[in-house]
Amino acid sequence: MTLLKLQNVTKRFGGLIAVNDVSLDIEAGEFLGIVGPNGSGKTTLFNVISGVYIPENGHVLFEDQDITRMPTHKRAPLGIGRTFQISRPFASATVRENVAVGAMFGTQASSLNVDRSLELADSIIERVGLQEHRGKEAGLLTPVEKKLMEIARSLAMHPKLLLMDEAMAGMHPNDIDQMVAFLKRIAEEDKIAIVAMVEHIMRAVVGMAQRVVVLHQGAKLVDAPTKEALEDKRVVEVYLGRQAEES
């Protein structure tokens, strides 16, 4: 059973077509990179999967269940987690409480009360390396720490699919390598499918993703294993323009 299936998804805003007839399959435990320049429809696609937008056309199937019109808050207990491009912590709550929220309303919500959620949060916080900030107000963390906290919060949900929006934006190359290694480990250990969205094909995607989907103006341009995608002429064109061909 394919974990997530997008079938001919189209999302329009007035006259603008943000996502254009995109079909995509994501398997459990897969690591997929979605790549594309600004305005190519990546964020909209994520919003469709996480339920912020309802597409005009097409279907979203999660574990064969049609969730196209399902309200956002019902998708988390199914196993769809998401981090944001600009971190969105619950600022006045502590890191521990933030992460615990993920557990309380995630896939195992019914068996996790507040105390057990807090315990679970502690162990995940250690995994991501934020122990010393555990009791700190989330709003006071540095941007990188906030990103880690968001990941921890999503992991606490025990998701089957983790959507990471601009996963590495603004990170130092060293941190990126560490993050990549960390995410790969999580994907393997927890059997989570990770879909990382990035603006450019960078070392991050190359390092992590087995497969890459390239979006251009809302449509799927390329869907191939990473190495092939990198060498695809169309991809080079989209990013570098025709000059690359001519030079």
Add this chain to the structure above:
Amino acid sequence: MNSKISKYIPVLPVFAAYGILFIIGRTVPGMWQLVAMLLFYCCLGQAFNIFMGLTGYVDFGYVAFLGVGTYGMALGITRFINWELGGGTIVLGFLLALVMATLLSIAVGAVALRLRGAYFAIATIGVNEGFRFLIEGARIWNGSEGIIFMAQLNQVIGREAASALSTFWADVIVLIIAALAALVTLIYMRNKVGYALTALREDEDAAKVMGINVTKYKIIAFITSACFAGALGASSWALKTPYVFPPEVFEIHYTIEAIIIVLLGGAGTLLGPVMGGLIYGVSKYYLSIFIPGFQLLVFAPIIILIIVMFPEGVIGVFKNRIKNKALAHYII
């Protein structure tokens, strides 16, 4: 087992404050009236805090719930007088007040709580007026004449009891309601409800993505807050002054006071409403000696200052100071 109980320790300072107030009121001559007023304001603050403090939404029509609670008690006493329940009529009045507050909050919430922040505030602006004009316009429950039920109250529980009620026991009931409201606030805070409310207050969209049904939790807070307001109206208004008159019980003035009390003390904190109620009540009492009727003139700029400079209120600022000390466990 130990940690289960220790979670609820922070309610002790609140109970202690109310206890001290009560003792002062009974032992110092002439103080009871002031104490009664302070208890009213603390209770108003606790009830209002359950919604505005925990969700971050402001209900500008809040007084409608106090008004409807007052009507509940009035109707209980006047319409069921033939059931001859004696003191039980008062209980019936409370039940009616709670039922009516719940119904009104569901009716308003069903529309308003689907709306975000500013739109919600706009929707609630007319609720108290709207309900008042419905009563007057459609001549419900005697319309603009209101209900005077002193005679019926005397008949139901006897003149002496009615007098004791209005000078002492009604205020004790207010104290109990305030204490209950504080307890419920803490229970919410320590359970999933509280975490959900904090999340939706901080970032409603992120909360949804984390699996929180924000509308459900907003409604829970809304109805709870409304019920406490209804109970407060039924006791502090109906039982102390046995008449209910639409323009009086739906006056926006009380919503203003509720907002001031919660902001002053610290919105979303447990001890905040107590602090706010005390500060506001005492200030109003003494200001009324020098500039009667103008306490809002003093408080309006203070509130603007608080919103701009100290949005976390007195208790909020205090909590920041005592962050890593033992005291932090008791003051939330």
Add this chain to the structure above:
Amino acid sequence: MVWEQLMGNLIQGLVLGAVYGMATMGLSLIFGVLKVVNVGHGAFIMVGAFTTLWVFNALGINPILALPIAFAVGMALGFFFYYTAVKRLLKGPELATLLATFSIGVLLQELVKLIFGSEFRGYNWVVGKMDIGITVLPMTKIYAAVGSGLIALFLFLWFKRTRMGSAIRSVVEDSEGARVCGVNVDGAYAMSFAMGIGLTVASGVLLTMFIPVGINPYMGGGYTLKAFVIAVLGGLSSPYGAFFGGLVFGLIENGSYTLFATMEGVEPFAMTRFLSFVILLVILLIKPTGLLKAK
């Protein structure tokens, strides 16, 4: 006969509506540009009413001339409150600006009460009536309606033709883009807020020309709700939408009052007020962005 009655009713409603609409334009302008809901809206109308009262009684000037004075007072108040409070709260939670504008309204009420006392006042400006066959309108109401229309027109031209007007329009479209193009965004916000308040205070003058009695520090409350109904009717962000929303609301209010007056067992005044609240809820339920296509 009935037909004439209906037409007369309609005209009365439109005349009332024009004034109501103008009274709401400031609210929509402020929300449209700053995304701030001015919950203290009614209090500023009240300030305009008292300005007219003072100007008429103390200086003997007719209310029409009170208009520019009121507008100036409003602009001054607007700039003052923008720089002292509103500006700092723009980036924070929505709750903050809601409560701040609300508290400003309360402050104004109390100040006016302090200066003028809380009795109900009025003034008497007799300039005759106009009989147009199907109905009779006092000239003051006609002046008020015409004044409202003219102000709406001026506003429209101002936004189209002046530099500041275009600057504000660009800020509404895209504040970051405007900033990059060198537009003084903060100045645009301040100006919009001040103009919004100025319009609101000025509308208080026109409203008293319509109803020259019942002027007291707490009169604003009733108008706040009406203004929100109208603003929501007209799209909340557009001052012109507000004007047309006002016309619609004037018709509804006038019509419903007449209707309720014919019914047994209801108080027409109270029921009309209740109805406006119901309309607000209904619109917020079905289309919160307003019934008109706002610009």
